[in-house]
Amino acid sequence: MIDVTEEIISSSLRIATPLALAALGELVTEKSGVLNLGVEGIMYGSAFVGIATAAQTGSLTAGLIAALVSGALAGLIFAFTTVTLGVNQHVAGLGMTLLMISLCNTANRIMFTADGGQVRVDPWQPLNFGGPIFSQYLLTYATFLVAVPFVWWLLWKSGLGLKIRAVGENPEAADVAGIGVAKTRYTAIIIGSLFMALAGAFITLAFVGTFTVNIINGRGWVALALVIFGRWTIGRLLIGAALFSLVNAGQLQLRLLPSFADVPFEILLALPFLAVIVGLAISGRNVPYPGAYLKPYKRL
Amino acid sequence: MKKLRNSFAALALAGIVLAACGGNSGSSDESSESDGVLSVVAAYSSVIEEPWDGVIHEALQEMADAGEITYKYIDGIGYASGAFERAVRQIAEEDKPAIIMGDSFGNEEAARKVALDYPDIAFVMGSGGGPAEPNFSVFDNWIHEPAYVSGILAGSLTKTNIIGIVGGIPVPEVNRIVNAFIAGAQSVNPKVEAKVAFINSWFDPAAAKEAALSQISAGADIMFAERAGVIEAAAEKGLLSFGNQMDQKSIAPQSVVTSNVWNMRPTVKYILNQVKAGSYTSQDLKDFSMVAKGGALLAEINTGVTGGIPAEVVAKAEEAMAAIKAGTLRVDINEAVPAGSVTK
Numbered sequence: 244m245i246d247v248t249e250e251i252i253s254s255s256l257r258i259a260t261p262l263a264l265a266a267l268g269e270l271v272t273e274k275s276g277v278l279n280l281g282v283e284g285i286m287y288g289s290a291f292v293g294i295a296t297a298a299q300t301g302s303l304t305a306g307l308i309a310a311l312v313s314g315a316l317a318g319l320i321f322a323f324t325t326v327t328l329g330v331n332q333h334v335a336g337l338g339m340t341l342l343m344i345s346l347c348n349t350a351n352r353i354m355f356t357a358d359g360g361q362v363r364v365d366p367w368q369p370l371n372f373g374g375p376i377f378s379q380y381l382l383t384y385a386t387f388l389v390a391v392p393f394v395w396w397l398l399w400k401s402g403l404g405l406k407i408r409a410v411g412e413n414p415e416a417a418d419v420a421g422i423g424v425a426k427t428r429y430t431a432i433i434i435g436s437l438f439m440a441l442a443g444a445f446i447t448l449a450f451v452g453t454f455t456v457n458i459i460n461g462r463g464w465v466a467l468a469l470v471i472f473g474r475w476t477i478g479r480l481l482i483g484a485a486l487f488s489l490v491n492a493g494q495l496q497l498r499l500l501p502s503f504a505d506v507p508f509e510i511l512l513a514l515p516f517l518a519v520i521v522g523l524a525i526s527g528r529n530v531p532y533p534g535a536y537l538k539p540y541k542r543l
Numbered sequence: 544m545k546k547l548r549n550s551f552a553a554l555a556l557a558g559i560v561l562a563a564c565g566g567n568s569g570s571s572d573e574s575s576e577s578d579g580v581l582s583v584v585a586a587y588s589s590v591i592e593e594p595w596d597g598v599i600h601e602a603l604q605e606m607a608d609a610g611e612i613t614y615k616y617i618d619g620i621g622y623a624s625g626a627f628e629r630a631v632r633q634i635a636e637e638d639k640p641a642i643i644m645g646d647s648f649g650n651e652e653a654a655r656k657v658a659l660d661y662p663d664i665a666f667v668m669g670s671g672g673g674p675a676e677p678n679f680s681v682f683d684n685w686i687h688e689p690a691y692v693s694g695i696l697a698g699s700l701t702k703t704n705i706i707g708i709v710g711g712i713p714v715p716e717v718n719r720i721v722n723a724f725i726a727g728a729q730s731v732n733p734k735v736e737a738k739v740a741f742i743n744s745w746f747d748p749a750a751a752k753e754a755a756l757s758q759i760s761a762g763a764d765i766m767f768a769e770r771a772g773v774i775e776a777a778a779e780k781g782l783l784s785f786g787n788q789m790d791q792k793s794i795a796p797q798s799v800v801t802s803n804v805w806n807m808r809p810t811v812k813y814i815l816n817q818v819k820a821g822s823y824t825s826q827d828l829k830d831f832s833m834v835a836k837g838g839a840l841l842a843e844i845n846t847g848v849t850g851g852i853p854a855e856v857v858a859k860a861e862e863a864m865a866a867i868k869a870g871t872l873r874v875d876i877n878e879a880v881p882a883g884s885v886t887k
Contacts, residue, residue, distance in 0.1 A: 246760075247760075250757065250760040254753060254756065254757060254760075257753065258753060261749075348590075351592070352591075352592070356591065356592050358604075359597060359600070359601045359604075359789075361592075361771075363794065368779070375760070446749050450749050450752065451748040451749055451752055451771075451772055451775055452775060453748060453771065453772075453775070455592060455746045455748055455771055456590055456592050456593070456746050457744065457745075457746035457747065458746070458747075458748070458749070460744060460746065460747040460749075460750065491753075492753075492757070495740070495753065495754055495757035496757055496760075496761070498738075498740055498754075498757070498883045499738050499757060499758065499761045499883065499884070500883075500884070501883075501884045501886075503883055504882040504883040504884040504885075505882055505883070506883070508713075508740065508741050508743070508883065509743060512741075512742075512743055
């Protein structure tokens with residue numbers, strides 16, 4: 244029994260890593276009043292750019308850096324469209340997701356799959372500090388031990404965080420106070436995109452070491468839901484990520500039990516989503532959206 | 544600024560429309576109808592990166608490279624209403640090929656409807672249905688025979704008597720492979736318990752790997768990778784694995800014992816000969832995707848895996864393969880969705 248519990252916790256930490264990273268990125272972005280629906284695409288782009296670079300250069304570190312650069316560039320483009328041009332954030336975000344997926348699939352074919360091949364690298368291996376729970380990828384340790392406290396500090400303790408929250412709540416007042424609204428939002432979007440890029444890179448460079456079409460498979464949308472589930476706070480966001488990942492890892496173990504052999508697997512696969520939806524239904528009412536959510540800011 | 548914004552919005556919209564229409568097309572050849580060289584155009588609902596379509600594409604591409612055919616394809620057509628019909632109709636009108644191949648799963652009605660309008664073109668489609676007069680032939684992947692032999696190897700090699708299997712979506716094409724693998728394993732080792740998981744997607748190596756790791760944590764010491772991501776899990780844990788659709792030894796030479804390989808060349812060659820001879824008629828091409836005619840095979844058994852493979856186990860597998868070829872061993876086709884745990 245202890246073994247199974249340990250396995251479930253170990254597995255859920257792996258499952259939660261890309262979700263938590265992407266959700267942290269989305270949280271930073273949304274706190275500045277901008278919804279980034281490009282999260283799925285930015286993860287996709289970095290997953291591909293990361294492994295493509297690693298395969299060409301033979302260096303996983305180079306792959307990770309390239310993934311971060313690709314995330315930052317995507318963030319920059321998204322910031323230009325939504326902050327500078329004031330394009331509808333839903334359209335710009337979904338457009339970014341579609342663009343990144345199509346671009347990467349095309350590049351993947353040109354570079355790797357035209358002759359029936361597949362891009363592949365020797366990925367990072369888990370670092371074992373004893374037991375399944377403490378046999379995790381470096382990026383997983385970094386997510387929970389570094390990224391989470393960093394984002395908490397950034398948003399709630401740093402000067403930049405105060406500015407981000409100010410432009411997200413009341414950009415007019417922030418502007419009057421001398422805070423550059425556009426500059427702050429650009430910064431928040433790009434920082435957020437870097438976390439999304441890490442999330443994508445984790446999947447290809449650490450977890451699977453390969454890239455296939457549909458590699459992200461909706462994890463970006465789950466991250467988006469986790470931010471709402473978390474009511475824009477880190478603690479609740481992590482509870483949401485833990486809930487989703489634990490139920491997900493748990494259903495994989497349930498599936499193995501002979502007594503669950505005849506339960507339709509679709510029901511088991513749906514359980515984590517169901518858990519988050521139920522959680523949202525209970526705690527998701529009257530969510531405290533950032534005051535300037537979805538509103539482009541322009542001095543009139 | 545307003546103008547710039549509007550034009551950007553229009554651009555974004557155009558991008559979305561383009562992406563929604565989907566479809567990449569590639570051509571291997573400037574299609575020139577020189578004498579004796581038939582033109583083949585393929586229409587794939589899925590993409591050539593998906594292993595099922597990849598096998599067809601690989602066979603056609605190889606023949607095109609050898610100058611036996613001219614080959615063009617369009618893939619990623621998807622399953623939206625009308626998309627497949629429009630694509631195939633356009634091929635029939637503009638390219639006027641001798642043969643249209645593709646996968647009609649999920650687009651069955653459309654494919655059959657268009658075929659009726661172009662009786663002079665041979666329609667050769669991957670399908671779970673039957674052939675239709677006058678020109679609609681069907682083929683499918685029938686690699687349950689090598690899967691059964693893979694199972695014999697797995698059942699002989701397992702020490703824990705637990706075998707892990709991770710598949711994509713439990714459609715008949717997948718189920719019969721998985722069931723044959725289990726039957727093969729249990730034919731030599733009745734104590735084998737198979738753990739079966741599906742990820743409900745054709746592509747999600749991360750989910751497949753996680754499912755595989757959960758099976759390994761429950762004691763599975765041999766993994767069957769119906770989908771990508773599973774061999775990676777086995778290799779990470781130092782366990783043996785089996786590949787599917789194509790020879791997947793190169794993913795992890797220390798782990799992959801063998802693979803159930805589908806070979807579309809016999810099907811394509813047969814169709815080419817029929818069309819050239821003017822004797823093409825609609826038919827079920829199932830036999831050409833089975834072991835007897837070389838359409839299904841077991842990749843060379845990789846005795847270089849960790850721990851090696853005892854000679855008598857290799858001999859048992861080769862014997863079974865020979866019996867299948869000789870027609871003395873028939874592998875049952877069982878298309879029922881396998882349960883999560885299968886014991887004998």
